[in-house]
Amino acid sequence: MGIAxxxxxxxxxxxxxxxxxxxxxxxxLLESIENKNEIVLFLKDSVTDEKITDAEKQIRNIPNISTVxxxxxxxxxxxxxxxxxxxxxxFDSLKDDNPLPDAFNISISDTSDMIDTVKRLExxxxxxxxxxxxxxxxxxxxxxxxxxxxxxxLLTALTIVSLIxxxxxTRASVYARRREINIMKYVGATNSFIRIPxxxxxxxxxxxxxxxxxxxxxxGYTALMDIISNNISFWEIIGVSEPLPFSQIQYMMxxxxxxxxxxxxxxxxxxxxTKHLQV
Amino acid sequence: xVDLKNVCVAYNKGHNVxxxxxxxxxxxxxxxxxxxxGAGKSTLIKLLLKEVDxxxxxxxxxxxxxxxxxxxxxxxxxxxxxxxxxDFRLIPSMTVYDNIxxxxxxxxxxxSYIKKRVSYVIGLVGLQNKMKxxxxxxxxxxxxxxxxARALVNDPKLLIADEPTGNVDPELSxxxxxxxxxxxxxxxxxxxxxxxxxxxxHFGGRLININQGTVIYDDxxxxxxxxxxxxxx
Numbered sequence: 001m002g003i004a005x006x007x008x009x010x011x012x013x014x015x016x017x018x019x020x021x022x023x024x025x026x027x028x029l030l031e032s033i034e035n036k037n038e039i040v041l042f043l044k045d046s047v048t049d050e051k052i053t054d055a056e057k058q059i060r061n062i063p064n065i066s067t068v069x070x071x072x073x074x075x076x077x078x079x080x081x082x083x084x085x086x087x088x089x090x091f092d093s094l095k096d097d098n099p100l101p102d103a104f105n106i107s108i109s110d111t112s113d114m115i116d117t118v119k120r121l122e123x124x125x126x127x128x129x130x131x132x133x134x135x136x137x138x139x140x141x142x143x144x145x146x147x148x149x150x151x152x153x154l155l156t157a158l159t160i161v162s163l164i165x166x167x168x169x170t171r172a173s174v175y176a177r178r179r180e181i182n183i184m185k186y187v188g189a190t191n192s193f194i195r196i197p198x199x200x201x202x203x204x205x206x207x208x209x210x211x212x213x214x215x216x217x218x219x220g221y222t223a224l225m226d227i228i229s230n231n232i233s234f235w236e237i238i239g240v241s242e243p244l245p246f247s248q249i250q251y252m253m254x255x256x257x258x259x260x261x262x263x264x265x266x267x268x269x270x271x272x273x274t275k276h277l278q279v
Numbered sequence: 280x281v282d283l284k285n286v287c288v289a290y291n292k293g294h295n296v297x298x299x300x301x302x303x304x305x306x307x308x309x310x311x312x313x314x315x316x317g318a319g320k321s322t323l324i325k326l327l328l329k330e331v332d333x334x335x336x337x338x339x340x341x342x343x344x345x346x347x348x349x350x351x352x353x354x355x356x357x358x359x360x361x362x363x364x365x366d367f368r369l370i371p372s373m374t375v376y377d378n379i380x381x382x383x384x385x386x387x388x389x390x391s392y393i394k395k396r397v398s399y400v401i402g403l404v405g406l407q408n409k410m411k412x413x414x415x416x417x418x419x420x421x422x423x424x425x426x427x428a429r430a431l432v433n434d435p436k437l438l439i440a441d442e443p444t445g446n447v448d449p450e451l452s453x454x455x456x457x458x459x460x461x462x463x464x465x466x467x468x469x470x471x472x473x474x475x476x477x478x479x480x481h482f483g484g485r486l487i488n489i490n491q492g493t494v495i496y497d498d499x500x501x502x503x504x505x506x507x508x509x510x511x512x
Binding site: 188 | 355368
């Protein structure tokens with residue numbers, strides 16, 4: 001196995017690795033947007049302070065509810081005043097007779113079930129009204145599905161292309177040594193005796209390719225993230241705190257590269273050798 | 280010992296390349312096999328090496344029944360045979376020593392034995408001073424002698440030489456057949472396929488002529504003898 005196999009294997013691993021990173025970041029982006037979609041449940045005026053705890057319990061018992069936060073009308077008015085300082089006087093006059101309702105800010109685990117969850121919330125006897133971005137949730141759900149299918153197709157296609165490239169590369173490398181294999185067969189070598197060196201060679205090449213791919217991914221990804229986050233507040237513009245930090249996935253990435261590289265290298269060599277063992 | 284009885288080999292159904300051959304070669308024999316191109320000589324060699332299977336008859340080589348021999352026993356069988364090819368088939372990236380030694384490494388022979396045995400066979404073919412040379416640094420005759428040493432290192436019962444003189448000049452051809460005769464004199468059975476009639480005439484021995492997959496002549500001829508029937512060759 002030569003430099004060609006090493007390069008092909010490294011590029012193939014990189015293709016799959018970079019695509020995975022891209023998909024992971026898209027997922028984080030969608031998740032972050034999803035988390036910003038809160039449902040607001042307004043309580044009826046008749047709900048007394050004593051019943052608030054019971055109401056919160058009932059909400060939490062509904063499936064798909066992730067967090068429930070009580071938002072009293074006093075806090076709501078304060079927030080309004082803070083947001084619209086020019087009308088401060090108008091709002092100040094309302095302090096004694098606050099017309100805003102008490103509410104709960106609710107987040108859910110699965111946005112695709114938002115409509116169903118909203119229906120359940122509306123059915124509660126203390127609910128005055130439920131405000132939820134159901135249309136946006138539907139769009140987001142569809143977008144997620146598209147991203148999932150596209151990334152799955154992309155990864156599958158890249159994996160297949162990589163396997164074909166690696167298979168051709170190892171086949172060429174083994175073909176160059178077919179004479180050696182042929183002679184070994186004639187002098188009575190067993191198939192496993194012939195395969196073992198090719199297996200370890202493939203394993204080693206795959207391992208080294210994995211290290212190479214990891215190094216390129218590490219420096220490439222961190223450099224790209226530095227450029228994006230330093231030059232403009234990119235993530236703030238799109239409303240997401242920050243991209244996936246490489247430190248969070250570095251060990252997983254390294255292990256995956258090494259395992260896949262070594263596995264494909266070793267198996268590719270053994271499969272390519274088999275053809276020449278039929279003597 | 281080689282014992283072929285009513286053996287047929289066919290690559291395509293209905294077309295036999297070897298057609299009902301009967302050959303018996305005793306231990307210690309030296310046998311020339313001759314025949315025109317496409318007569319079935321190469322297929323016969325492949326049959327003896329268990330590279331192809333007979334579709335009919337009995338094939339016994341060195342006590343192994345090749346028709347019933349299981350795949351996993353083929354390496355064990357091949358270790359009883361030495362093979363020399365027309366194109367030498369040496370590994371270019373290995374030295375002369377390693378080209379010969381790897382045969383013993385294949386069978387996990389001890390290092391000390393490998394060293395001793397390889398040195399001995401290199402001496403037999405007269406290449407002591409070329410041990411560290413690579414095949415591309417050797418002449419055709421020297422390469423064939425390395426191939427011979429490689430075939431001998433495992434002390435085979437049967438040595439099959441497939442046109443071993445095909446790539447060397449006539450003088451070296453005689454030298455190589457001379458070496459094969461010397462090896463035979465030590466007790467190794469030798470089967471040599473050739474199309475060089477002059478060599479057969481010069482050395483003599485048992486001659487089998489194959490044509491269209493059948494044996495058309497099988498007899499012993501005298502070396503350098505005028506009595507050799509040219510039609511038989």
